[in-house]
Every structure is written in structure tokens, then in C-alpha cells.
Amino acid sequence: MNNGLYWFEHDLRLADNLPLQQTIAQIDQLHCIYIFNAADFSTTKKKGAGQFNQRHMGQHRYRFIRQALDDLQSQLHTFGQQLHIYYGEPLDIIEQLNTQFNFTHIGKHFHTGVYERNLISALKIQYPNKTIINTNSYTLYDIDDLPMSIENLPDVFSPFRRKVEKFCEARLPDNALPVSFPPVVVAEQNMPDELPAIQVCDKKLLAKNETVQRLIGGELKAKEQMHHYTYGTQALSEYKETRNGLEGWEFSSKLSPWLAAGCISPRQVAAAITEYEAQHGANDSTYWLFFELLWREFFQWQQLKHGKALYHRNGIQQKSPRGFHNKKVFEDWVNGDTAYPIINACMRQLKYTGFMSNRGRQLVASCFIHELGLDWQYGAAYFEEALIDFDPASNWGNWQYLAGVGSDPRGCRQFNLNKQTQTYDPHGEFIGYWADYAPST
Ligand SMILES: Cc1cc2nc3c(=O)[nH]c(=O)nc-3n(C[C@H](O)[C@H](O)[C@H](O)COP(=O)(O)OP(=O)(O)OC[C@H]3O[C@@H](n4cnc5c(N)ncnc54)[C@H](O)[C@@H]3O)c2cc1C
Incomplete structure (x- = not known):
């Protein structure tokens, strides 16, 4: 009897989910899980956002993921399956489940993040006799499709794009839902699902x-x-x-x-x-x-x-950036209390909605680095907590780019905030919208 564990992470869907398809094809019984890492809710974590006194997981993203898990749960129910959601230290939870179910297979999608790859390495070390399925479902192309080795990947976007557009064939999604799911592994006792409370939106x-x-x-x-x-x-x-x-x-x-x-x-x-x-x-x-x-x-x-260099202060260029941490100036930026109305509007938008436009992100990051002279890593860490769409590569990569230590060949560019305001908010509607907003008490 093959007992499988499928660990959903950044793949909260049933369609076009190859690692899930591959896992269910090889097993007789299945236990589906999602884990909220308790460390992501703390500001005292040594690495990542915690290092900068931010949580990895803020309230807006948490709410969004819980909604996504509800949707996944109801879809799995239609197949007679069930999603178990846990909160704690991920590898401890896997070990507790394994003691109960003795899995033969563990499926989890491939992700290029350092944390995500470390988890897979740890699983392989901890369970050398299990089949670990770790295929890609997060990017447009697979690693073998790329027209260059990872070591030779250009550090600048344009040459990468030109090569990919010339040599990579589109990979089509597999939108068909799985025909069926293996039955649920019967649990002797369910582990308690104690999850942090969801903060409702104002x-x-x-x-x-x-x-x-x-x-x-x-x-x-x-x-x-x-x-x-x-x-x-x-x-x-x-x-x-x-x-x-x-x-x-x-x-x-x-x-x-x-x-x-x-x-x-x-x-x-x-x-x-x-x-x-x-x-x-x-x-x-x-x-x-x-x-x-x-x-x-x-x-x-x-x-x-x-x-790790993608999250490092000196960046992939190994260049010393400008900027120092200053708690008061940083907090004013976070709360939209700077001397720049366009920045204040963007930052209040982020704080209260969990979203900010691409233009807004460029402006507030540029202001953070240039006008306020702050250390870019603190800005990136705040985005990590606040953004619903936080993605480690896109966030830290874009921040490095703007801080002049990443993949921008032109170095550290500064936006002219007055000019940008005139171009993108000429009648002050956006600034007014957020200046007028005060959350209900
Ligand atoms: C400082 C900074 C931090 C950022 N942090 C994140 C992040 O954590 N997560 C994130 O998804 N995007 C991030 N971005 C990129 C971009 O701002 C957002 O992807 C975009 O604003 C999301 O809105 P959209 O889906 O309507 O984008 P659209 O303009 O509709 O673009 C479509 C998709 O393309 C991708 N995309 C667009 N621009 C970029 C970009 N510059 N870099 C990478 N992907 C891009 C996104 O997946 C986006 O959903 C960041 C940009 C900056 C300047």
C-alpha cells in the first residue's frame, strides 16, 4: 500500500499542477496538507523579514491564503478528499504525520526560493527511503527549457528575455482537473488545527x-x-x-x-x-x-x-549600498507620514489594502533609498510582510534592482517625485483619496 503526502505550498490549485498529478498517480491513499510556519508570524525570527523586525506573513496575505485554502478545500471535497491545515514548525509536523501514516511518497512543488529548496533537501535527508516528488509548477519554463545553464544566466533582464523569446517554446498548461483522487488516509487521531485568527478588512x-x-x-x-x-x-x-x-x-x-x-x-x-x-x-x-x-x-x-545573495545587503553585484536604518524615518515611511504626498498615499494604500501598483512600488522604494537615505533591506522586509502578492524573487530582486546592487546595469536610479506626481496623479485624486481615508475605529 503506497501512502502519499501532498504538501501544498505556493500551488493552491488543482488544474495545471503537475507535482500533484504525479503524486496521485503513484499512490493508493493520500493525505493533503498546507502548513503555516509559526515562525512567519513572529518578528523575532533570525533570518529573512524577522531580521528586520517585520513579520514574514502580514494580515492581508494571511487572509488571502486562508480564502485560497477554503476554495481548495471545497474543491477537494468534491473528489472525496480533504485538506488538513497545520500551524507550527513544518518539518516537525511532517515527522508527526509520518509517525502516524508512514508515507511512502511525499509530493511538493519545486520552487527556486532558498527556504523552499532547503526544505526539500531536509526532507531528502530525513527520509532517504521515500519517493520525493518535486516537479515544477511555478514558472513559465522548466529549468531544462532555458537556453543557458543557471550559472550562465544573464544578470540583466534584456539578454535573458531575448534568448528566452528566441529559443524557448511555450509550455502549455494542463487545465484538466485530476479525474479522481486516491482516498483519504484514515487518521487514528487528527492533529489539532489551531490557526491564527483572521483580521477582517476595514x-x-x-x-x-x-x-x-x-x-x-x-x-x-x-x-x-x-x-x-x-x-x-x-x-x-x-x-x-x-x-x-x-x-x-x-x-x-x-x-x-x-x-x-x-x-x-x-x-x-x-x-x-x-x-x-x-x-x-x-x-x-x-x-x-x-x-x-x-x-x-x-x-x-x-x-x-x-x-541568498538575492536577499543580501550587497546584492548580487557585491556592492556596498548607501543607506542606514533609522527607526523613526522608517516608521514615517511605513505609516505614510513623510514630506512627500505621493509616497504617503502609496504607503497608506499598501498598509490598508495589502496591494500597491508597480509604479507606486518604484516610487516608494526610490524615495526610501534616495530621499530618506534608508537601508533598502528594511524596505524589502516591510514589503514582505505587507504585500498580498509577496514573492521572494520578485520582491527582493526588484528592491536590489532599485538599490543599485541588483540586476540594473544603469545603477541606482532615482525618480523625480514631483514630476512623477504630475504625470501619474495630475489632479491629486489618488493623493486625496488616501489623505481622506481614516480606518473605522
Ligand atoms: C520594489 C518592488 C517590489 C515588488 N515586489 C513584488 C512581489 O513581492 N511580488 C510580485 O508579484 N511582484 C512584485 N513586484 C513587481 C510588480 O510591482 C507587481 O508584480 C505588480 O505590480 C503586480 O500587479 P499586477 O498583477 O496588476 O501586474 P501586471 O502589471 O498586470 O503584470 C502581470 C504580472 O507580471 C509580473 N510582473 C509585473 N511586473 C513585474 C516585475 N517588475 N517583477 C516581477 N514580476 C513582475 C507579475 O507576476 C504580475 O502579476 C515588485 C516591484 C517593485 C518595484
Whole structure:
């Protein structure tokens, strides 16, 4: 009898999920799990965000993931399966479960993150006689598709993009749901599922802010958003002109939270773009959304190449950055209390919604590094806690880029905040919206 454990992580979906498909094909009974690492909820963790007095997991992302897990749970129920959600130290939980079920197979998707790869290495060491399934489902291409070795991966985006576009064939998603699931492994006793409480969103904001209303976790909602952005509104056909917007739902795809949690795969997004182009015509905008997916792809493989250096202060360039930590100046930035109205609006938007536009992220990071002279790692760590769409490679890679220690060949660029305000918020509507907002007490 083959007893399988499937450990969902950044792949909270059933469709286009190869490691899940491969696991269920090899086993007779299945135990599906998701683990919230208790250390992610603490500010005293030695590594990662905790090092900078931030939590790894903030309230907005936690709520989104819980919603995604609810969706996964109800889908699994239709197959007679069940998702068990745990909270604690991941490897201890696996060991406790293994003592109970004696698994022959463990399935978990491949991820280029250092933490995620360390977990797989630890599983392989701890369980040398088990079959560990660790295939990719998080990127557009597989490692063997790339037209260069990881060591030879360009550290600059453009040469990477050109090579990938020239030599990589699109990998199509497998959108068919599994035909069936093996039955649940019968537990002698269930471990208690004691989870942190979910903080509900401020009612006042929920009533008026479309981003807050629409950012709901789950595979079903991800599909709805993909449809909304393409066939529903045809906003995709104008993406290149609108993508620098600061507030609103249609100016960009808003797929990042679902991509980061794995409620949708980048292959599904790429295939949906191609399908839409066949019906509504391709233009610069439809191509540009794919172009942005290539940025995501670039940072994922950069993370595999550089490992911890992607989160290191001196960056992949091993260059000493400017900036020092100053608690008061940092807190003013976090709370939107700086001397720059555009920055304050963006930071309040992030604090209260868990989302910020790409333009906003560039501006607040530039201000953090240049105008405020702060240490970029603290900014990246705050984003890690606050963003719903936090993804280690995209976040730390983009921060390094802006801090001049990452993959930007032009060095540390500074945005002119007055000029940016005139261009992207000429009538002060965005600034006014967030200046007027005060959370209900
Ligand atoms: C300082 C900083 C930190 C960031 N942190 C994150 C993060 O933690 N998680 C994250 O997903 N993105 C991050 N980004 C990238 C980008 O801002 C977001 O992906 C984007 O704003 C999400 O909105 P969207 O889905 O509407 O994007 P769209 O404009 O619709 O783009 C489509 C998709 O392309 C990808 N993408 C777009 N721009 C980038 C980029 N610059 N780098 C990597 N991928 C990109 C995302 O997956 C996005 O969902 C960061 C950017 C900056 C400047």
C-alpha cells in the first residue's frame, strides 16, 4: 500500500499542477496538507523579514491564503478528499504525520526560493527511503527549457528575455482537473488545527475600494479575474497605456496575488493571453503582459542562480549600498507620514489594502533609498510582510534592482517625485483619496 503526502505550498490549485498529478498517480491513499510556519508570524525570527523586525506573513496575505485554502478545500471535497491545515514548525509536523501514516511518497512543488529548496533537501535527508516528488509548477519554463545553464544566466533582464523569446517554446498548461483522487488516509487521531485568527478588512474601505473587494484568494477567483481582465472588460488590449495607474482595478491585471499563492500558474496566464489574441487581435498591450511575466520569470531563475545573495545587503553585484536604518524615518515611511504626498498615499494604500501598483512600488522604494537615505533591506522586509502578492524573487530582486546592487546595469536610479506626481496623479485624486481615508475605529 503506497501512502502519499501532498504538501501544498505556493500551488493552491488543482488544474495545471503537475507535482500533484504525479503524486496521485503513484499512490493508493493520500493525505493533503498546507502548513503555516509559526515562525512567519513572529518578528523575532533570525533570518529573512524577522531580521528586520517585520513579520514574514502580514494580515492581508494571511487572509488571502486562508480564502485560497477554503476554495481548495471545497474543491477537494468534491473528489472525496480533504485538506488538513497545520500551524507550527513544518518539518516537525511532517515527522508527526509520518509517525502516524508512514508515507511512502511525499509530493511538493519545486520552487527556486532558498527556504523552499532547503526544505526539500531536509526532507531528502530525513527520509532517504521515500519517493520525493518535486516537479515544477511555478514558472513559465522548466529549468531544462532555458537556453543557458543557471550559472550562465544573464544578470540583466534584456539578454535573458531575448534568448528566452528566441529559443524557448511555450509550455502549455494542463487545465484538466485530476479525474479522481486516491482516498483519504484514515487518521487514528487528527492533529489539532489551531490557526491564527483572521483580521477582517476595514468595513469602510471594503465598501468603497474595488481592490479590497476583489482581492479574494482561490483558484476560482483567479480564473474569474483572468476572464474579467480579458474577455470581460478587454482591458488587456489597453494594458500598455494604462499599466502605470495608481488606484483602480482595471489599469493592470492584478493577477500577482493569485500567481504568488499559485491559484493560477504563469502558463495558464500566458495561454489565456494567446487565446485572447486569437479572438480579439494581438497588439503591443497583449504582448506587454507576457513581457511582464518574463520579468517574473527572470527573477525566479535569478533566485536559483544567486541563492541568498538575492536577499543580501550587497546584492548580487557585491556592492556596498548607501543607506542606514533609522527607526523613526522608517516608521514615517511605513505609516505614510513623510514630506512627500505621493509616497504617503502609496504607503497608506499598501498598509490598508495589502496591494500597491508597480509604479507606486518604484516610487516608494526610490524615495526610501534616495530621499530618506534608508537601508533598502528594511524596505524589502516591510514589503514582505505587507504585500498580498509577496514573492521572494520578485520582491527582493526588484528592491536590489532599485538599490543599485541588483540586476540594473544603469545603477541606482532615482525618480523625480514631483514630476512623477504630475504625470501619474495630475489632479491629486489618488493623493486625496488616501489623505481622506481614516480606518473605522
Ligand atoms: C520594489 C518592488 C517590489 C515588488 N515586489 C513584488 C512581489 O513581492 N511580488 C510580485 O508579484 N511582484 C512584485 N513586484 C513587481 C510588480 O510591482 C507587481 O508584480 C505588480 O505590480 C503586480 O500587479 P499586477 O498583477 O496588476 O501586474 P501586471 O502589471 O498586470 O503584470 C502581470 C504580472 O507580471 C509580473 N510582473 C509585473 N511586473 C513585474 C516585475 N517588475 N517583477 C516581477 N514580476 C513582475 C507579475 O507576476 C504580475 O502579476 C515588485 C516591484 C517593485 C518595484
